[in-house]
Amino acid sequence: MLLRGRFLPRRHVARGAAMAVGAAMAVVTGLAATPAVHASSSVTGALRWAPCDDPAPPGAECATLSVPVDRAHPDGPGLDLAVARRKATDPGARIGSMVFGPGGPGDSGVEMVVDRISRFSPEVRRRFDIVSFDPRGVGGSNPVTCSSDLLAQRPSPELKSQADFDATLAYNRRLRADCRARTGPVFDHLDTAQTVRDLDALRAALGERRLTFHGSSYGTLLGAQYAETYPRRVRAIVLESVMDHSVPTTRDFLRFGAAAAEDSFQEFVKWCDGTADCALHGRDVRDVWQGLLAQAGRGELEDPAKPGTALSSSDLVNKIAFRKFYKADYAGLAREIAGMDASRPMPASPTSTAPLPAATPVFCSDWHLPVRDYQEYASLVAMMHRTAPDLPHLLPLHMTAACLGAPATNPQHRLDAPGAPPILLANALHDPATGYPWAVSVARQLGRSGVLLTYEGQGHGSVTSGPCMEEAVDGYLIDLTVPPRGAGCPAVPS
Structure with missing residues (x-):
């Protein structure tokens, strides 16, 4: 319930009887050969789960999902996405799969599931299979590969003249050409709009009619654009530490970040x-x-x-x-x-x-x-x-x-997700990377679908910041119970 603008925790009593947010980046450097790609006419279908390679802890399962490199050419080259899961700890109370969208960009969702499963609340782990993946270009999913020597030559961003500016543009061109040659065809298809299609392919391969999703930081772009692309395929989406992809200009982007x-x-x-x-x-x-x-x-x-x-x-x-x-x-x-x-x-x-x-x-x-x-x-x-x-x-x-001189294939735009069910946004009032005004803006863009839950504290990531936040998010993911509009949770002393 709401008291003085705060969402107060409640125990999941009725639910208990029947059931129960950067910067580590994946960096691949060196003289790797161009990765081999395979022909792929469609997603291969069911995932073949097996224990993850050692030294993965017991219970972590891994698989691969084949997707086209370019969705506009589904019969062209394909790539294998690395996927991982932890099964619900209470199979009798299992609701389905919840997919986690990693941040970064460059964070490994597989690593999150395999090594950092405590990132998710016990209640969510009890009720859902926790599934994530390495987005294309990251980790085990055809990672972007560049010359380590060339990466080390990056010019300082402290430019002092037009000559420095021109040198940065020239360096960026050399680096993109090098990374493209080493990475292969996926290099030109790394944007979040492509990853949205990968996420939907994963939803289908998991056998889920509608998606339950938790995206953190850069992963909120993926969740928001999934809701925009497939609003009728959404069951529940949590956007934690929200990026606003509608910021129109370079000046605005830098000003909000500063x-x-x-x-x-x-x-x-x-x-x-x-x-x-x-x-x-x-x-x-x-x-x-x-x-x-x-x-x-x-x-x-x-x-x-x-x-x-x-x-x-x-x-x-x-x-x-x-x-x-x-x-x-x-x-x-x-x-x-x-x-x-x-x-x-x-x-x-x-x-x-x-x-x-x-x-x-x-x-x-x-x-x-x-x-x-x-x-x-x-x-x-x-x-x-x-x-x-x-x-x-x-x-x-x-x-x-x-990014000077780089083409953007999925540039900024305002969200438009008519028909999407309620989407829960969670943001700290004092977030150093995804400022609170971004979360307010995205909630407004989502209209009636956007519900903002405010953590009245600090830090990047907030869904497990104390029982109030945790239980509000759990109630939404499990029961589809949306906190009252304007709800907030008090800061938890560190």
Whole structure:
């Protein structure tokens, strides 16, 4: 029920009697040969399940699903998608299969099911077979493969001239050609619209008349576009940490990303100011942080994970702070900042920016983020620094630079899913990667079908953030009970 705008947990008493959200990327590099493809006139049908290869834990089963590389040419080359499942722990109460859509792009759904099944609530595991897959271009599903040497040569996104801009465009062309040659035909068919068809093929192969789906982060694009493409084939869809694929311009995309990250930094500062256990309590957190950014900019800040190696300001922001924001690990971030601040500056050394994952072409296929020239690029960088003064060189800027010149086969558009049943969106109020305004926007685009459940806390991913969120999501997936509109759940202390 709803009280003061919050959804209060309830135990599944009646149901119990009969039954019961990034950045790890899949990166393949080196001198791999072009993968072999096979002729595929249609999906092969039933999945042949077998125990996953060692060292998979007991109970994890794996299979492959054959799909066309290009849905426009179903008789052309095909590829095998890697699929995994865990059977419902209470077969007598089993409802069916729930498919998980992994994030990233580049996360492995197979790895999630095999190694991280605790990601899902006990009640959902009891009632559903948990199934996921590696999307095309990822993990065991014909992964994007690129030269490791070429990936390591990626130009810094800190462009300083038109010559730098032109060099980035030229590098992107070389990298795309290399990845395409090593990856094979699937390279030109990586977008989410193609993966939507793969998801529907998986639904059919599982014997499900309608899809039950939980998509997290980048996986919310897949769930939303499935509802748009096949609204009558939806049983239930949870979109957790919601991406808004209607953002029309590069400037809007970068501004929203910067605002979400800066909001998390402000939450961190607020927490530290009010928490005696914070390693920086009583100090000016922003001043300490800015000092580290300045050291990193001079090549004098040692990487805590790689002694003797200088940490770039970009990696300080994205590898240190941003990753801690994902789990709202403010205590851990404060300790790490305090440790770096207490260390002696190292002799100035050259720094480099960590290479982006080989799965980046998946993102570039879904997002049209044009930038005309260096002058426009510089104005975008200045806008981001105004929006997020504490977090320069954020990952969305890296992705924009990496996609310069790339064709987007599934560009942004507003959702249109008439006839879809209620779809549950779950988002933290302070999410560093998929800001709360995105979830509000997507719920509005879904109209009567969109129901937003707000987690009034921090972090990326929220469906298991305390009993209130967990039971609200479980009730929707199991009973198709939708929380009241405007419902929220209180933050759970970390």
